Structure formats: C-alpha cells, structure tokens
Amino acid sequence: MLAVEGSAPMMGRTTDISAQGVSINLPNPVPAGQAAQLRFDLLVDGNIVPINTRVKVTHCILSHGEFKAGFQFLNLDLGAMTSLARFLR
Structure with a gap:
C-alpha cells in the first residue's frame, strides 16, 4: 500500500524489487520526486515479513493502462534491510 501525502492510500502490484x-504498477499517477510511505510484505524463509518504509518516486509512466512507478527506499531500518537481503538471495 502506498500513502502519498494529500492523497488517498492506493494498492499496487510489485513488478520488480532490489536492495x-x-x-x-499503480491505478493512479504519482509525481516524480514525491516522498511517500510504502508498506508491503515479503515471503522470507516461509514467513511473511511486513516492510514499512519511506520512499521517493523516481519515475512514473503510463504503461498498458496502469502507471508504472519506480521508488527509491529512504532510510530502510536494519531489520528491513536484512529481510530484503534474505529475500533477494
């Protein structure tokens, strides 16, 4: 779930993830440069791990009727970094 200040929270579908x-993919556009709060779940070693972090929008383009947005993680906490690294290995 993505929460951008001044807008209703929206659900999206993750298409790619890195460290x-x-x-x-989102139903509505978000402006590049905008900060937001992002919450998503990772499946790590058979357990669902919630990640809640600040992000910055790097780009947003219309693609096949959806908006494909890229987000840079801002100040991931140690637990989130560890879970993400375990997910990506």
Whole structure:
C-alpha cells in the first residue's frame, strides 16, 4: 500500500524489487520526486515479513493502462534491510 501525502492510500502490484528500491504498477499517477510511505510484505524463509518504509518516486509512466512507478527506499531500518537481503538471495 502506498500513502502519498494529500492523497488517498492506493494498492499496487510489485513488478520488480532490489536492495535500493521497487517498481510498482499503480491505478493512479504519482509525481516524480514525491516522498511517500510504502508498506508491503515479503515471503522470507516461509514467513511473511511486513516492510514499512519511506520512499521517493523516481519515475512514473503510463504503461498498458496502469502507471508504472519506480521508488527509491529512504532510510530502510536494519531489520528491513536484512529481510530484503534474505529475500533477494
């Protein structure tokens, strides 16, 4: 779930993830440069791990009727970094 200040929270579908950020397909556009709060779950070693972090929008383009937005993680906490690294290995 993505929460951008001044807008209603919206659900999206993750299409790519790395240690630095994530790409999400959204129903509505978000402006590049905008900060937001992002919450998503990872499946790590058979357990669902919630990640809740600040992100910055790097780009947002219209693609096949959806908006594909890239987000850079901002100040991931140690637990989130560890879970993300375990997910990506």
